[in-house]
Amino acid sequence: MLDIKFIRENKDLVQAAAEKKKIDFQVDELLAVDTRRLKVLAEVELMRSEQNEANQLISQTTDPDERQRHIAEMKVLKDELQLKEEKLKTLVKEWQQLMIRVPNVPDMSVPAGDDxxxxxxxxxxxxxxxxxxxxxxxxxxxxxxxxxxxxxxxxxxxxxxxxxxxxxxxxxxxxxxxxxxxxxxxxxxxxxxxxxxxxxxxxxxxxxxxxxxxxxxxxxxxxxxxxxxxxxxxxxxxxxxxxxxxxxxxxxxxxxxxxxxxxxxxxxxxxxxxxxxxxxxxxxxxxxxxxxxxxxxxxxxxxxxxxxxxxxxxxxxxxxxxxxxxxxxxxxxxxxxxxxxxxxxxxxxxxxxxxxxxxxxxxxxxxxxxxxxxxxxxxxxxxxxxxxxxxxxxxxxxxxxxxxxxxxxxxxxxxxxxxxxxx
The missing domain is CATH 3.30.930.10 (Bira Bifunctional Protein; Domain 2)
Structure with missing residues (x-):
């Protein structure tokens, strides 16, 4: 497995490696999934932070009506977060399956050839x-x-x-x-x-x-x-x-x-x-x-x-x-x-x-x-x-x-x- 940072910074080199090894792999497909993964991950982390803040706010609220309103808002956030986490789980699985298919880069001295x-x-x-x-x-x-x-x-x-x-x-x-x-x-x-x-x-x-x-x-x-x-x-x-x-x-x-x-x-x-x-x-x-x-x-x-x-x-x-x-x-x-x-x-x-x-x-x-x-x-x-x-x-x-x-x-x-x- 190669480091995803290395793949992002050297995508042409990795694609050339796949072609030299005659392996059917598209680096752009992996990077597209990785971009979506990082976007959803950032959204999940933000929502988790908001959830923590909401929990803290609820624990500090003494007025019953206001407390109930915060709990209702938090339930909406919790439901949205659960959906987002499921999406992230699916993306991570797809990303992992692509990552284990990435070929290593052959040395420059390796000759070209099909078999x-x-x-x-x-x-x-x-x-x-x-x-x-x-x-x-x-x-x-x-x-x-x-x-x-x-x-x-x-x-x-x-x-x-x-x-x-x-x-x-x-x-x-x-x-x-x-x-x-x-x-x-x-x-x-x-x-x-x-x-x-x-x-x-x-x-x-x-x-x-x-x-x-x-x-x-x-x-x-x-x-x-x-x-x-x-x-x-x-x-x-x-x-x-x-x-x-x-x-x-x-x-x-x-x-x-x-x-x-x-x-x-x-x-x-x-x-x-x-x-x-x-x-x-x-x-x-x-x-x-x-x-x-x-x-x-x-x-x-x-x-x-x-x-x-x-x-x-x-x-x-x-x-x-x-x-x-x-x-x-x-x-x-x-x-x-x-x-x-x-x-x-x-x-x-x-x-x-x-x-x-x-x-x-x-x-x-x-x-x-x-x-x-x-x-x-x-x-x-x-x-x-x-x-x-x-x-x-x-x-x-x-x-x-x-x-x-x-x-x-x-x-x-x-x-x-x-x-x-x-x-």
Missing amino acids: DSANQEIKVWGDKPQFSFSPKNHIDIMTGLKMVDLERGTKVAGFRGYFLQGAGVRLSFALWQHAFAMLRQAGYEEMLVPSLVRREPFLGTGYLPQGEEDLYQTQDGDFLAGTGEVATMGYFMDEVLPLSALPKKLAAWSPCFRREAGSHGKDTRGLIRLHEFYKVEQVVLCEARHDESVHWHEELLKLAESYMQSLNIPYRVVVNCGGDLGLGQVKKYDLEAWVPLEEKYRETHSISYFHDFQARRLNTKYLDAEGKNHFVHSLNGTMAATPRLLVALIENYQQADGTILVPEALQPYFGQTKIGFDN
Whole structure:
């Protein structure tokens, strides 16, 4: 959420932001409602003041007839005030619904574009494997090594269902443990966060109302989160942090759930696009300065890159275009791993910063050195998302005999150097 004063003073900038992000929003509509809201609010406050004066006058009047006349006048005022307050209530509700739809302003460096096809490559790392044999896709490899059972997954969980088994499970745990070890060394605090979350943190992080169709909702009105970011940000909702607590660096693990409502026909086989998966997420809260946000955005990207480099999986980094940014994102990088059998890079990490967009909606503040309150700036980024990450790892590390080499960085956690048919 943006400050209404900022929106009024920079309406052209905010409208341009909506257009760059390809979001259907008219700033003039919001400002018209805000003008009416402020007018009626002023009228209500004036009438309340008059009501207080009338109450005081009645209490001081001793003549019965005069007192009765004042009471009758006050009843008229009270009835008018009640109608005006109902009008204000309706306007405030309309204003709030428009306010939560206002997009954040993207950074000047964000390229223009309609969708992810316009994202710009800024870095490529690693050598793509050159196979001396006909390589297989991750489905065939993992099925042959009894690491996954997609057929029974569909039988039990429906479309996009899966079971990981044996080495598939152990490799997933190794990826998470390695991610946590790197984050712990970088000063991050580990958290295991809820996936079942109330509506308020979803509104606060910007996943509602726009993203509701991609969320699973319970009969109690709660939602299943598609990222640990939601619960982790909600953890600090309605709190004021001391300056000494910043930057707050958190490593959140959680099961994640997405309906993939807009992905019909995409990645219908395999482990790329699933309804249920697991993530280690980086979340940072920092001081409310643009340079501080930019610094931590680059740090989150550096950590994600270090993780992929430690696994020796080829990848590239893209900066996302305006049309591929969410409502609250100022700027986002995607890190995409090379998938040999598809002969293309596939997204495995997203890393974003928001300025105070989320904190303003969640009412998360900090106290500066002068004792003044400010909304924190927030950032988040993927560290390890599984089983999607298994796809690139297994296809890049496959061997001619159908086995898989285990990346050296994972061997202490996995306990073996190779995944074979006897695992």
